[in-house]
Amino acid sequence: MNEISITQILFVSTALFFIGMYGLFTRRNMITMLMAIELILNSVNINFVAFNKYLYPGKLDGVFFTIFVITIAAAEAAVAIAIIINLYRSHHSIDVDDASELKY
Amino acid sequence: MNASVIIFYLISAFILTAGILAVTTRKIFRSAIWLLFSLIGIAALYFWMQMEFIAAVQIIVYVGGIVVLIIFSIFLTQKSGDEMPKPLKSRTIFATLAVVFGFAFTYNLISEYGFTSLNAQPLEVKVSDIGTQMLSTTEHGFVLPFEVVSILLLAAMIGCIVIAIKVKQQEK
Numbered sequence: 001m002n003e004i005s006i007t008q009i010l011f012v013s014t015a016l017f018f019i020g021m022y023g024l025f026t027r028r029n030m031i032t033m034l035m036a037i038e039l040i041l042n043s044v045n046i047n048f049v050a051f052n053k054y055l056y057p058g059k060l061d062g063v064f065f066t067i068f069v070i071t072i073a074a075a076e077a078a079v080a081i082a083i084i085i086n087l088y089r090s091h092h093s094i095d096v097d098d099a100s101e102l103k104y
Numbered sequence: 105m106n107a108s109v110i111i112f113y114l115i116s117a118f119i120l121t122a123g124i125l126a127v128t129t130r131k132i133f134r135s136a137i138w139l140l141f142s143l144i145g146i147a148a149l150y151f152w153m154q155m156e157f158i159a160a161v162q163i164i165v166y167v168g169g170i171v172v173l174i175i176f177s178i179f180l181t182q183k184s185g186d187e188m189p190k191p192l193k194s195r196t197i198f199a200t201l202a203v204v205f206g207f208a209f210t211y212n213l214i215s216e217y218g219f220t221s222l223n224a225q226p227l228e229v230k231v232s233d234i235g236t237q238m239l240s241t242t243e244h245g246f247v248l249p250f251e252v253v254s255i256l257l258l259a260a261m262i263g264c265i266v267i268a269i270k271v272k273q274q275e276k
Contacts, residue, residue, distance in 0.1 A: 003105075004112050010214045012116045012149070016123055016142075018207040023127030025199035026191040031178055032132060035139045038170065039123055042146050045162075053153050055219065060237055063229060064246050066158055070165050071253050075260035077170045081177045082264040088181045089270075 006054040009046065016043035030084050030094045034077065041073045108152070115152060119145035130187045132178055140171045157231050 016039055023036030045066045052062025088094050119142055126138035143166045150159035238246050 003109050006219050007215055008112070008116075009153075011211060012119060014207060014210050014214065015120055018203045018210075019120065019123040019127055021206065022199050022203045025202065026196055027127070028191070029132065029188060031174060031181070032127075032135055032188075035135060035174065036127055038139065038166070039126070039142065042143065042166075045158075046146065046149065049150060049153060049155055049158060053155070060229065060234060063155065063158060063234060064238065064249075067161060068249060068253055070161055071257065074165050074169060075257055077173060078264050079260050079267070081173055082268040084177060085180060086267050094181050 006050055009050040009054075013043040013046040013050070016040075016046070028095050028097055030080075030087070030096060033096070034080050034084075038073065038077070041069060045069055112149075112152060115145055115148050119149065130190070131185070132182055132188060133175070133185075136171060136175050136178060139174070140167060143167050143171065155229055157229060157234060 020036045020039035020043065023039065024033055027033050027036065048062040048066045048069070052059065056062070084094050087099055091098055093099075122138045122142035122145060126135050126142055129135050129138060143162065147159045147162040147167070150156075150162060237244065238250055241247050
């Protein structure tokens with residue numbers, strides 16, 4: 001346990017964040033974009049937990065932030081999927097390029 | 105190299121491999137399954153950091169809730185056997201460049217910051233402490249965010265029902 005420094009954990013979370021960014025840039029399907037956002041939120045959670053454990057071991061603030069982020073991510077996923085299903089009913093497609101009425 | 109270091113490397117490799125496959129595979133259902141494995145790996149990382157409560161919350165909410173929701177919506181909206189169209193080549197190249205440079209920049213900042221305490225202290229997170237601090241109304245309590253989040257969840261639930269409800273056709 002003592003030989004892993006916080007920098008290595010931050011390497012993992014940074015890599016996961018940018019993997020999520022790559023997914024968000026390249027995918028055009030709304031469900032897969034939502035999955036990429038979930039990866040990004042999870043990398044943030046790893047950061048909070050690692051900072052709490054390594055830098056502020058006497059406190060619990062990182063744990064609380066992680067719990068709240070997980071809660072808000074659940075609410076966000078539910079609302080996003082409701083919007084996706086509603087869009088599918090009206091457009092018969094969940095590609096972001098097909099939903100461009102508000103763009104111009 | 106003792107056992108916990110090796111376990112950390114294994115968990116990290118598992119998380120990153122599953123994450124990369126989740127954003128690059130072209131069958132949408134496989135993408136959801138790789139996301140599931142990545143989230144399980146993150147729960148394992150929380151177990152490795154001795155945050156058992158967070159790991160349990162991660163498994164319950166993400167693996168048991170959000171991924172199942174995503175899989176249901178895939179079945180409602182997609183033909184899950186079909187391959188998705190390939191992303192444009194220029195978009196792939198620019199996304200890769202942006203991601204690689206962003207990662208190099210951020211990791212350079214992190215590695216040169218010099219954190220004061222580089223090694224983990226033993227940290228005992230008791231669930232009773234979490235519960236007490238979550239609901240205490242004193243200076244370091246979290247009762248106000250707790251209530252705000254409960255209102256947010258209620259609003260999200262009602263909003264989902266309102267958005268996804270089927271409008272009845274007008275009868276003549």
